[in-house]
Amino acid sequence: MVDLTTMGQKAKQAAAQVAQLSTGDKNQALIAMAKLLRNRQDEILKANAVDLENAKAMPAKFVDRLKLTDQRIEDMAQGLEHVAQLNDPTAQYDRGWVTLDGLQIMQRRVPLGVIGIIFEARPNVSVDATALTFKSGNVVILRGGKEAIQTNECLVNLLRKALANQQLPMDAVQLITDTSHDSANALMQLNDYLDVLIPRGGQGLIQRVVKTASVPVIETGAGNCHIYLDRHADFEMAKAIVVNAKVQRPSVCNAAEKLLIHQEVATKILPEIAQALVDHGVELRGDERARQIVPLMKPATVEDWDTEYNDLIMAVKVVDSLDEAIAHINRHSTHHSEAIITPELGRGQVFQRRVDSACVYVNASTRFTDGGQFGFGAEIGISTQKLHARGPMGLGQLTTIKYEITGNGQIRK
C-alpha cells in the first residue's frame, strides 16, 4: 500500500514553507500553473482519453463529469488566475487588543496547514482545490476517484512542475495514486499529519468519511433545501423564486427540493406554480392535501421528505402554519439553505431566527448560496456542519487563527 506517512511528512515540511510565502510569490505560482496547463493541453487530453476509454461502460452522466475538453482546461487555467486575484486571507489580522497587564494580543489569520481532499470523478477538483488551498497558504493531499487517475496524475504533475519552476516546494500538492479503499481509509486516520479532511462528492462518500475519519472533517454539499410560501406570499414572486430554485440548475446542492405552502393560499396559487414546474419538466410529488389541489402529482412517500434529488423532482406539502413549516424544515433539512416568501416582516424574522440552517432567505432563491454569489470570490464547498465553517467556504474558511502576543517581561501573578 501507499506510504501515507512519508507523504504526510513531506506535506508537513512543505506546509511550513508555504505558510511563510509572500502573497506575491503565491500569486506568481498560480499564474505559472495556469500557463503550464494551457501549454500542455495535449498531454492532459491524452491522459484523459485513457480514463475515458476505461470508463466506456459507465453511464453517460458519469463520463461527462470525467471528460475534459479544450474549454474545460481553459476554465481550470482561468480558475487559477482568478484565485491569484483574490485577497490573501493570511495577510490579515482579525483584531488586536491590549490586556490589563499590558500584553499586546494580535489575532492573526494563518493557514490550517495540511488539507486532505477526497473526491470522485471530476478531475477539475485537483486544480480548483490546489488553487484555493495554496493561495490560503496551505498544502494539499489529493485522493481522487480511480476512474480519473490518469487525468489527475497528469494535472498534478503539471502543478508540481510549475511550483518547482518557481523554486517553490512541489510537495505543496501531492496526489495519492493508490485509489484503493485502503488508501482512502488510511488518509482518514492520518492524524499526525492532516489538519482537516474535506470530502467532495455524493452523500455516500461524505457519510463514509464522517463515520470513518479520526481526523477533523468538514461535511459539505448535502442540500435538501426548502422553499416555504407563507400565507400572504406575493404570487408572482413566489412562482419566479420556486421555478428558479428548482429548475435553473437542478443538479446542485443549493437547488430547492421541497415546496411547503401555507393552507390559506395553497388552493389559490399552487395550481399555477405546479403547472409552471411541470412545464419545465419537473416531476411533482405531493402530500395528500397538495394532491387534492393538484391531482396530477404522484403521492410523496415518507422517504421523499428526507431525499435530495439533485434532479427535476420536487415534493410539495401543504402546512397549517408558519410553526409547522419551521418544524418540518428543522426535522428534514440538511441545514443548507431554506427560504420563506412573505411580505410580513415579523414572520420573515421568525423564520430566519428559528430555522436552523446555514443560509436562511426571505424573498430570494436558495440558489444564491455560493461562494461566488456571496462575494467570497470562489469556494471549496458549502459546509453543512456547524463547527469551523458554515455555509459557503472561500479562502478565509481554509484558515485558522494564531495569537501573536508581545510583552515586555510580564509574568502571571
Next chain:
Amino acid sequence: MVDLTTMGQKAKQAAAQVAQLSTGDKNQALIAMAKLLRNRQDEILKANAVDLENAKAMPAKFVDRLKLTDQRIEDMAQGLEHVAQLNDPTAQYDRGWVTLDGLQIMQRRVPLGVIGIIFEARPNVSVDATALTFKSGNVVILRGGKEAIQTNECLVNLLRKALANQQLPMDAVQLITDTSHDSANALMQLNDYLDVLIPRGGQGLIQRVVKTASVPVIETGAGNCHIYLDRHADFEMAKAIVVNAKVQRPSVCNAAEKLLIHQEVATKILPEIAQALVDHGVELRGDERARQIVPLMKPATVEDWDTEYNDLIMAVKVVDSLDEAIAHINRHSTHHSEAIITPELGRGQVFQRRVDSACVYVNASTRFTDGGQFGFGAEIGISTQKLHARGPMGLGQLTTIKYEITGNGQIRK
C-alpha cells in the same frame, strides 16, 4: 444501557427553545442556579461525602479534585453569576453586506446547539460547563467520571430545578448517569444529536475521544509549552519568566515544560536560572550540553521532549540557533503556547511567524494563555487544534454563524 437517543431528542428539543431565549432570561436563570446551589449546600456536601467515602482508596491528589467544600460551592455559585455578567455572543452580528444583486446578507452568531462534555473527577465541571453552554444559547449533555457520580447527580438536579423554576426547559442540562465505557462510546457516536463533543481531562481521555468519536471533537488542554532564551535575552527578564512559567502553577496546561537556550548565552545565564528553579523545588533534566554547564541535572531521555509533566519538572536543551529552537518546538510541541525571550524585533517576529502554536509570546510568560487573562471572561478550555477554535475558548467559541439573507424577489441568472 442508557438510552442516549432519548436524551439526544430531548436535548435537541430544548436546544431549539434555549437558542431563542433573550439574554435577560438566560442571565436570570444563571443567577437562580447560583442561589439554589448556595441554598442547598448541605445536600451537595452530603452527596459529595458518599463519593469521597467510595474514593477513600484513591490517591490524595485525586481525592482533592473530587472534594467539595463550602468555599468550592461558593466558587461555583460565583462562577454562574460571573457568566451572567458576560456579553451574550449570540446577541451579535459579525458583519453584514449587500451583494451585487442587492441581497442583504447578515452574518449572525448563533449557538452550536447540543454540546457534549466528557470529563473526569472534578464535579465543578458540571456547573462551569452548564454556565458557559447555557449563556451562549446551547444545551449540554454531561458525562462525568464514575467517582463523582453522586455529586454530579446532585448538582445537575439542582441546575435543572432552577431552570424549571424559571419556566425554562430543564433538558438544557442533562447528565448521563451510566458511567460505563459503553455510555461514553455511545456519546462519541451520537451524530444525529450532538453538534460537538469537548473532552475535559487528561491526555488518555482526550486521545481516546479523538480516536473513537465520529461526532466533531474539539481537542483541549495538552500543553507541552516551551520557553526559548535567545542569544541576547535580558537575563533578569528571562529568569523571572522561566521561573513564573514553570513554578507559579505547575499542574496547568499553560505552565512551561521545556527550556531551550541559545548556546551563546547558555554558559552565562543557565547556572543561575537553574539554581532559581531548583530553589523552587524543580527537578531539572538536561541534554548533554546543558548538563556540561549545570551538572546537577539528570540526563533527559528522548521521551522527555514530548512529555507534559504537569509537575515541578523541566527539561533543558541548548540550541545552536533560532532556527534550531523553532524546529525543535514545531516537532515536539502540543501547539499550545511557546515564548521567546529576546530584545531583537526581527527575531521575535520570526519566532511568532514560524512557531505553529495557538499562542506565541515574545517576552512574556506562557501562563497568560487563559480565557480570563485574554479578556474573554471565562473559558471552557484551551483548544490545541486548528479547526473551529484555537487557543482559549470563551463563550464566543461555543457559537457558530448563520447567514440571514433578505431580498425582494431575487432569482439566480
